[in-house]
Amino acid sequence: MELLHVTVREMEEKDLPAVLEVEDLCFKDKWTKENFLYELNENPYSNPWVIELGNTDESVVSVVGFCVWWQTFDSATICQIAVHPYLQKRQLGSAMMDEIINDCFAKRVQTLTLEVRATNEKAINFYKKHGFETVTVKPHYYRDGEDAIYMMRKVDITF
Numbered sequence: 001m002e003l004l005h006v007t008v009r010e011m012e013e014k015d016l017p018a019v020l021e022v023e024d025l026c027f028k029d030k031w032t033k034e035n036f037l038y039e040l041n042e043n044p045y046s047n048p049w050v051i052e053l054g055n056t057d058e059s060v061v062s063v064v065g066f067c068v069w070w071q072t073f074d075s076a077t078i079c080q081i082a083v084h085p086y087l088q089k090r091q092l093g094s095a096m097m098d099e100i101i102n103d104c105f106a107k108r109v110q111t112l113t114l115e116v117r118a119t120n121e122k123a124i125n126f127y128k129k130h131g132f133e134t135v136t137v138k139p140h141y142y143r144d145g146e147d148a149i150y151m152m153r154k155v156d157i158t159f
């Protein structure tokens, strides 16, 4: 059997069916195809990426997750990061996060921030594992009234 290889690369329009499937399975407030097209084609601050798994001979390649992060000067924010539920807990989210942090470091970004639902324990654990700390709680941040935890990580620190 061929070994699988993992690639993090920029999102393209052809990836959108797979991206929208993961989005649908992972989030309550879902981004639409139009939201992703805006990130791909119009938002100059946006970095939409996917993670794909493939055979080493590239005979089968599948997009199994994605992230969208924005950079404005020396700060950046993670808007979305998700892995297909069948493939979570296999370090694929970490592979994307490592790429984001490395790219931020290369671009001299100082701080990386994000909001996460207060009840999303696995994501909060994931972010803590990657060096994020809670800064504050944003009450009723989400459409359904749930609070957001606002987290931050300094980019030039390694964990």
Ligand SMILES: CC(C)(COP(=O)(O)OP(=O)(O)OC[C@H]1O[C@@H](n2cnc3c(N)ncnc32)[C@H](O)[C@@H]1OP(=O)(O)O)[C@@H](O)C(=O)NCCC(=O)NCCS
Residues within 6 Å of the ligand: 026, 027, 080, 081, 082, 083, 084, 087, 088, 089, 090, 091, 092, 093, 094, 095, 115, 116, 117, 120, 121, 122, 123, 125, 126, 127, 129
């Ligand atoms: C958050 C998410 C992207 C993590 O991706 P992943 O590939 O499953 O995570 P990893 O395998 O890289 O896990 C790295 C660390 O995160 C934490 N973590 C991940 N999944 C976890 C779970 N189910 N329970 C507790 N901790 C978890 C652990 O600390 C883990 O380290 P370990 O493997 O040494 O235990 C993924 O769970 C996901 O897509 N969730 C749905 C979408 C979402 O909530 N995104 C965040 C919105 S703000």
